Amino acid sequence: MNTKLFDYVERHNFIYDLSGVTKFLCFMIAGAAVMFTYDIRVMVVVFVVSMIAFLLSQITFQQIRLMVIYVAIFMLMNILLTFLFHPQYGVEIYGTKHVIFSITERYTLTWEQLMYQGSKVMKYCSIIPLGMIFILATHPSEMASSMNRIGIPYKATYALALTLRYFPDVIRDYQDISVAQQARGLDMSKKERLSVRMKNILNICIPLIFTTLDRIELISNAMDLRGFGMRKKRTWYCAKKLNAKDYFALGVCLLLLALSIGMIVFVNHSRYYNPFL
Amino acid sequence: MINERKPLVSFKDYSFQYFAQAEPTLHDINLTIYEGEKVMIVGASGSGKSTLGNCINGLIPFSYKGESKGSVQVGGRETSEMSLFELSKIVGTVLQDPDGQFVGLSVAEDIAFSLENQCMPQKEMIELVQETAAIVDMDRHLTKSPFELSGGQKQRVGLAGVMVDDVELFLFDEPLANLDPATGKTAIDLIDKIKTKYNKTVVIIEHRLEDVLYRHVDRVIVMNEGRIVADMDANTLFEARVLPPLGIREPLYVSALRYAGVEITADMKPESVETLDIPRIRDAVIAWNERQPQPQPSPKREEILSGKDIRFAYNRDHEILKGIDFSISAGEMVSVVGTNGAGKSTLAKAVCALVKNVKGQFFYEGRDISDQTIKERAQHIGYVMQNPNQMICKQMIYDEVAMGLQLRKYPEEEVDRRVLAALKTCGLYEMRNWPISALSFGQKKRVTIASMLALEPKILILDEPTAGQDYYHYTEIMEFLRSLNESGVTILIITHDMHLMLEYTERTLVICDGKVLFDGSSVHALTNPDIAERANLKLTSLYDLAMKCGIDDAQSFVENFIHYERGLRDRIGPQTK
Numbered sequence: 001m002n003t004k005l006f007d008y009v010e011r012h013n014f015i016y017d018l019s020g021v022t023k024f025l026c027f028m029i030a031g032a033a034v035m036f037t038y039d040i041r042v043m044v045v046v047f048v049v050s051m052i053a054f055l056l057s058q059i060t061f062q063q064i065r066l067m068v069i070y071v072a073i074f075m076l077m078n079i080l081l082t083f084l085f086h087p088q089y090g091v092e093i094y095g096t097k098h099v100i101f102s103i104t105e106r107y108t109l110t111w112e113q114l115m116y117q118g119s120k121v122m123k124y125c126s127i128i129p130l131g132m133i134f135i136l137a138t139h140p141s142e143m144a145s146s147m148n149r150i151g152i153p154y155k156a157t158y159a160l161a162l163t164l165r166y167f168p169d170v171i172r173d174y175q176d177i178s179v180a181q182q183a184r185g186l187d188m189s190k191k192e193r194l195s196v197r198m199k200n201i202l203n204i205c206i207p208l209i210f211t212t213l214d215r216i217e218l219i220s221n222a223m224d225l226r227g228f229g230m231r232k233k234r235t236w237y238c239a240k241k242l243n244a245k246d247y248f249a250l251g252v253c254l255l256l257l258a259l260s261i262g263m264i265v266f267v268n269h270s271r272y273y274n275p276f277l
Numbered sequence: 278m279i280n281e282r283k284p285l286v287s288f289k290d291y292s293f294q295y296f297a298q299a300e301p302t303l304h305d306i307n308l309t310i311y312e313g314e315k316v317m318i319v320g321a322s323g324s325g326k327s328t329l330g331n332c333i334n335g336l337i338p339f340s341y342k343g344e345s346k347g348s349v350q351v352g353g354r355e356t357s358e359m360s361l362f363e364l365s366k367i368v369g370t371v372l373q374d375p376d377g378q379f380v381g382l383s384v385a386e387d388i389a390f391s392l393e394n395q396c397m398p399q400k401e402m403i404e405l406v407q408e409t410a411a412i413v414d415m416d417r418h419l420t421k422s423p424f425e426l427s428g429g430q431k432q433r434v435g436l437a438g439v440m441v442d443d444v445e446l447f448l449f450d451e452p453l454a455n456l457d458p459a460t461g462k463t464a465i466d467l468i469d470k471i472k473t474k475y476n477k478t479v480v481i482i483e484h485r486l487e488d489v490l491y492r493h494v495d496r497v498i499v500m501n502e503g504r505i506v507a508d509m510d511a512n513t514l515f516e517a518r519v520l521p522p523l524g525i526r527e528p529l530y531v532s533a534l535r536y537a538g539v540e541i542t543a544d545m546k547p548e549s550v551e552t553l554d555i556p557r558i559r560d561a562v563i564a565w566n567e568r569q570p571q572p573q574p575s576p577k578r579e580e581i582l583s584g585k586d587i588r589f590a591y592n593r594d595h596e597i598l599k600g601i602d603f604s605i606s607a608g609e610m611v612s613v614v615g616t617n618g619a620g621k622s623t624l625a626k627a628v629c630a631l632v633k634n635v636k637g638q639f640f641y642e643g644r645d646i647s648d649q650t651i652k653e654r655a656q657h658i659g660y661v662m663q664n665p666n667q668m669i670c671k672q673m674i675y676d677e678v679a680m681g682l683q684l685r686k687y688p689e690e691e692v693d694r695r696v697l698a699a700l701k702t703c704g705l706y707e708m709r710n711w712p713i714s715a716l717s718f719g720q721k722k723r724v725t726i727a728s729m730l731a732l733e734p735k736i737l738i739l740d741e742p743t744a745g746q747d748y749y750h751y752t753e754i755m756e757f758l759r760s761l762n763e764s765g766v767t768i769l770i771i772t773h774d775m776h777l778m779l780e781y782t783e784r785t786l787v788i789c790d791g792k793v794l795f796d797g798s799s800v801h802a803l804t805n806p807d808i809a810e811r812a813n814l815k816l817t818s819l820y821d822l823a824m825k826c827g828i829d830d831a832q833s834f835v836e837n838f839i840h841y842e843r844g845l846r847d848r849i850g851p852q853t854k
Contacts, residue, residue: 141382165382168424177667179631183655184728185684206670214666218377224340225370226380226391226438230362235396237389237406 008140015057019240020138020146022249027130028150029253033260034126039273040119042260047126049256054129057137064132075124079117083107090116096276112276140164145236154234166219170212177207282311284350285367285446285478286333291347293328293337302328304503306347312445315472315479317489320500321524321747327450329500330482332356334448335364352445365391369439373451373745375431376423378438384410384426385419388437405441413437413467427617429460433467440471446478447471453485454745457616457773458815465491484747486520487528487818490549499523511548515541524749526776530822533838534558537565550821559826566828569837575783578606580643581767582628582658582736587637589620589627597623599791600637607735610759610768612778612799615788616813621771624788625738629660655681659729663741665721668728674700674716675709678728685732699730702761719750723757736767743774755781775803775817779839787812800835 010016015023034046061068082089090112091097102108138146144161148154182188186200223229264271288308294301302325310316320326331337332349339361349356352367372378381387388406397405410416413433423431432452439447449468453461469492472479483489486497490511497514499507507519514520518541520527527535530550534541539561546552583604590596597620605611615621627635630651638647641657662668671677678699682692700706703723708716713724722742729737742758743751751774759781762768770782778785778799785802787795795801795808802808804820819838823831 141386161382162380165380165423169376173667176662179626179651180660180662180668181670182651183629183631183660184681184732185652185655187652187684203670207667210666211664215377218372218374219380221336221340222372222378223380223390224361225334225336225365225372226442227362227365227394228390230360230394231396233396234393235399235402237386237393237399237402239399 008136009063011058011137013056013058014245015053015133016137017245018249019242019246020134020142021149021240022242022246023130023134023138024146025150026249026253027127027134029250029257030130031127033253033257034123036271037260037264038116038119038271039260039263039268040115040122041273042256042263043119043122043126045259046256047122049252050126050129053133057133059132059136063136067132071124071128075121079121082117082120083113087113089113093272094274094276098276115275139238141238142240145239148234148236149239155229158228162219166215169215170208173211174204174208177211178204282313284309285312285314285352286310286480287348287350288332289348289350291332291345291349293332293343293345295341295343298343300503302343302503303332306505308498308505308508310446310478310480312478313476314495315469315493316481316496316498317486317494318480318482318498318500319484319486319520319525321484321749323502324500325503326482326500328503330370330448330450330480333446333480334368334370335359335361365444366442367444368446368448369442369444370448370450371432371435371439371452373454375428375435375455378435379423379431382422383419384415384421384434387423387434388415388441390438391442409437409441412440412471427460428455428457429464429617432456432464436467436471444477446480449479449481449483451483451745452481453483453488457813458488458775459810459813460616461485461488462491462815465489468492484525486525490528493548499525510543512543512546515547516543524747526748528818529776529838530818532842533562533819533822536838536841537561550818550825553822553825555825562822562826563828566834566837569841572836572840578608580604581607581641583640584624584628585638585640587624587627587635587639589623589632589635597791598627598635601788601791601793603786603793603796605736605767605769607767608762608765609784610762610782611770611784611786612782613769613771613786613788614773614778614802614812614814615794619788619812620791621788622740625660625740625769625771628654628738629658630654631660652685655729655734656732657734658736658738659726659732659734661722661725661729661737661739661742663744665718665725668725669713669721672712672714674705674711674713674724677713677724678731681728681732695731695733699727702730702764703727704757719746719754722754726761730761730766734766736769737761738769738771740771741773742770743772743777751777775814779803779817779835780842787814798832800832800839804831804835 030046030050034043037043087107091110093116094112096112098111100109100111100114144157147157147160178188181204186203188197188200192200286309288306291303291306292301293303306329318326318329328337331341333351335356337343338345338357351364356364379387381390385406388410389402392402392405407416410419413436415430415433415437418426418430426434447468452464452468456464465488468479468481471477481489494511496508497511498505499514499519501523506523507514507517509517515527515531531541531547534547539558541547545554545557585602587598587601588596589598601624613621613624623632626632628639630649638645640646646654646657669677671680675696679692679696682695697706697709700709703726705720705723705727713721716724726737739758743754746754755777758768770777772778782799784797785795785799786793787802787808789812794812803814803817806816808814809816817835819835820831823834828834
């Protein structure tokens with residue numbers, strides 16, 4: 001039964017061997033680089049770099065299929081809604097109007113709008129692979145320590161580690177409770193009306209909540225008894241030391257950030273790159 | 278002499294009352310535990326033994342709030358003036374539930390947890406973890422996640438996790454509750470080894486006296502209703518007959534000696550069968566055995582449930598059930614035993630269709646029910662989970678029991694009739710309008726059984742019905758199940774408890790590595806070294822006693838014992854608290 005939150009597969013390659021801190025920082029730095037800018041050229045560079053990193057990591061499509069589907073749905077919604085509420089935002093930004101075709105006066109598709117929305121999509125596409133790398137190519141044990149290393153309080157990051165640890169237990173409880181309630185006659189299959197099914201799920205959640213509360217008391221006792229939270233800092237068994245590879249990766253990301261800021265300050269003199277002038 | 282040793286823990290006129298409770302849980306406790314001692318604390322549920330443990334490790338007063346009088350000192354200082362952190366450097370606690378204690382994502386991280394909290398540099402930490410893991414024989418599993426470990430392995434990790442701190446006192450809270458008999462025996466061995474080798478102080482809180490006494494204990498402290506009623510070595514304890522009136526079970530061989538009319542004295546060394554002065558008791562035991570009447574063979578019955586070549590796998594490469602055949606007769610009470618992960622719970626789930634894609638056939642009263650859904654099978658076979666909190670989802674007893682019938686859209690009068698009948702059977706009729714939150718564990722268990730009985734199944738499968746229960750509650754639950762069985766319900770019990778096997782189920786199905794290893798008399802399974810070893814069971818101490826006394830037919834000796842005890846219980850009713 002696979003009930004782990006993330007399916008971590010052990011691999012050894014350039015990306016997997018990087019420290020979790022590096023992967024998290026790279027994600028944040030490259031994220032900042034594309035956040036500042038609307039210059040599609042910069043984004044394409046970041047996109048290419050992150051795709052190379054993604055390919056190097058050897059993460060398979062199977063592992064990310066579900067995530068890709070969710071992201072695609074989210075982006076489609078985003079594209080449609082942006083066009084629905086701000087169909088002329090591109091024209092406002094770039095100051096010109098090159099019409100492609102027109103549905104009504106308000107809903108006229110322009111090259112400017114296409115440029116603006118295209119940049120926005122590119123923003124997501126360039127940064128998501130790095131996020132996936134952090135989530136999938138970092139050993140779960142290392143996640144909490146890497147986030148703590150860059151300044152997030154350890155009590156907060158340890159909550160993440162505990163989630164990873166106990167999530168499968170809660171899922172197993174849910175499955176056990178669910179089948180036991182089904183034996184009593186709760187119908188969870190599609191034969192039943194949605195409203196009834198929602199009510200039935202509630203019947204499973206009540207015992208689940210009580211079981212989980214019992215577990216929380218036990219875990220917090222176990223942690224207290226072994227001195228958790230007694231000091232301001234803690235060390236981590238699983239932290240990896242930074243080496244040349246890590247500095248190289250961080251260097252690449254800092255260059256991307258410099259590129260992004262450099263383009264804004266010295267070339268475009270604004271956050272936007274305007275090909276229409 | 279003991280008195281020359283340094284006291285490590287000392288209670289003086291100590292009382293404690295939880296804020297949420299009306300009565301104090303501990304009264305006038307006076308107790309000293311010396312360095313290097315091995316002490317066992319026994320008592321029924323609610324006797325205050327766990328609370329006493331919490332006072333030693335500091336959960337009281339730091340996590341559980343309440344009002345206390347008197348003094349508790351650990352290492353010469355009042356615990357209330359220390360911090361939980363300081364205390365955790367002296368007292369290492371291994372909790373009852375090895376899963377809850379396992380906070381790390383892997384074995385190594387869990388062992389290192391306390392070191393991480395003390396900011397030990399990584400390099401030292403890795404060495405120390407390696408060393409400690411080797412002591413508990415887990416050094417080859419450092420990167421494994423808790424899901425890949427057995428209960429016994431998790432417990433060893435828990436032990437290593439407190440050993441890294443170089444604590445002076447190990448406190449074990451019911452270390453045997455979640456382990457199968459053979460693993461429990463290994464755990465007691467390991468505790469003993471560590472105590473001797475590193476000269477540590479050990480406190481074990483347990484109600485399974487016999488299993489703990491498998492290795493020598495310096496003192497047994499008996500608690501009852503919040504007070505210490507005895508504080509003596511095990512030999513004197515048996516001479517003084519402290520336990521029987523308190524609802525704590527004596528070791529089976531001690532009971533056997535009492536039945537045989539032996540006057541037990543401390544100088545017979547009755548603390549274990551190994552130390553027992555056999556020549557002084559041999560004749561009495563043999564004579565008693567010969568006096569017992571021949572047991573009646575049980576009547577032939579018709580088959581009610583059977584399975585043919587049952588196979589099941591969660592994923593392709595790991596088959597859990599590897600072709601199981603079984604046949605259960607109407608009116609039987611059968612125990613299903615085996616190691617953790619052997620497949621006994623999975624088999625029960627397969628019978629009830631709680632897992633999908635099971636291969637093979639099930640027959641109920643001769644009909645093939647392999648294609649029936651969960652809901653349909655639940656009409657014939659009720660499944661009661663180990664933890665009643667996992668089943669209960671209504672607030673009122675009546676509604677909970679009625680739920681299955683209402684979901685099946687039975688007419689109201691029929692629902693009412695069946696619910697009341699089920700509540701009467703389970704002794705809950707008077708409480709039918711109570712909220713479930715007001716019930717004890719055993720009563721909640723009965724509510725879950727009642728909610729199954731309301732569907733009028735002919736077979737009931739119970740997963741570990743007595744886990745974590747003391748002798749009094751164990752007897753209460755089991756006698757109830759027995760009366761249910763006598764009223765015609767066929768009962769299957771998944772269990773680790775050898776006493777339960779022996780005393781309540783004539784027949785046992787031993788599942789080992791996805792197959793049926795043994796199917797037959799429970800007494801036979803527990804008096805056969807080969808079966809016991811392969812199924813992680815433990816030979817009953819009655820077997821050892823019979824062997825030492827030179828009784829060749831150990832099996833019939835054990836049968837005589839069960840029969841005799843049954844007779845006693847039927848005459849005087851279950852022992853009261």
